[in-house]
Amino acid sequence: MPSTTRAPMPELGxxxxxxxxxIRSAHRHYFSGRPERPGYRMRHYEFAGTPAVMPLVRAFLDTCAADQSSDYRYLFTLLGSELATNALRHSLSGRPGGSYVLKVERNREGLRLTCRDLGGLCERDAHLAPSPDGLDLGAESGRGLALVDALASAWGDNGNAQYRSVWFHLAYDLTDSRWNTLTDH
Known part of the structure; x- marks a missing residue:
């Protein structure tokens, strides 16, 4: 009788x-770096859960803010990259086969980015809080949410450990962001 155990799959190169x-062909314009006419109201994209696609994440975020000032584009891309990095490092999204979704909603006041990951590394539901030492330049970790807390106009999360959604809103005039105080000097 033949053995029913399967041989392990060889490691792929x-x-x-x-x-x-x-990038799916219908979404190539999401990564062009150019503003669109007419402007979009909402767009979302599912990214593979690997750091190798972070340049795509940054291109997506930069393109979403393409019709804004260079400071705004930089800040939106920075904060969005932090949420994507957190999804990779702190959820099942960063494991083999994982993914996460970035959704950008545009309104008259600014852009809202939501990062939805696969959660699963925390056992209990709780809202996120930035590390108190996160803005310390010597800190080796914990800077992501501290940056979002300091530089976004508003932010929050759904508190669900299994399917986490973290969002931030960035006002076009950077209201309620410490960015203006950092760049005025």
Missing amino acids: QATVPLSCF
Whole structure:
């Protein structure tokens, strides 16, 4: 009688492919870096749970804010990249086969970004809080949410440990952001 145990799958080699191969053709304009006419109201994209696609994440975020000032684009991309990095490091989204979704909603006052990950690394539901030492330049971790807390106009999360959604709003005039006080000097 033949054995029913399967042989382990051999480790697959790595290949270098252009990041554009990860973009569905209907969504190429999400990554162009140019403002669209007419402007969008909402867009979302599911990213593979690997740090290798972070350049795509940054291109997506930068394009979402393409019709704003260079400071706004930089800040929106920075804060959005922090949420994506947290999804990779602190949830099942960063494990093999994982993914996370970035959703940008545009209104008259600003942009709202929501990062929805697979959660699962925390056992109990609780709202997130930034590390009190997060803005310390010598800190080795904990800076992501501290930056979001300091530089976004508003932010929050759903408190669900299994399917976490973290969001921030960035006003076009950077109201309630410490960015203006940092750049005025």
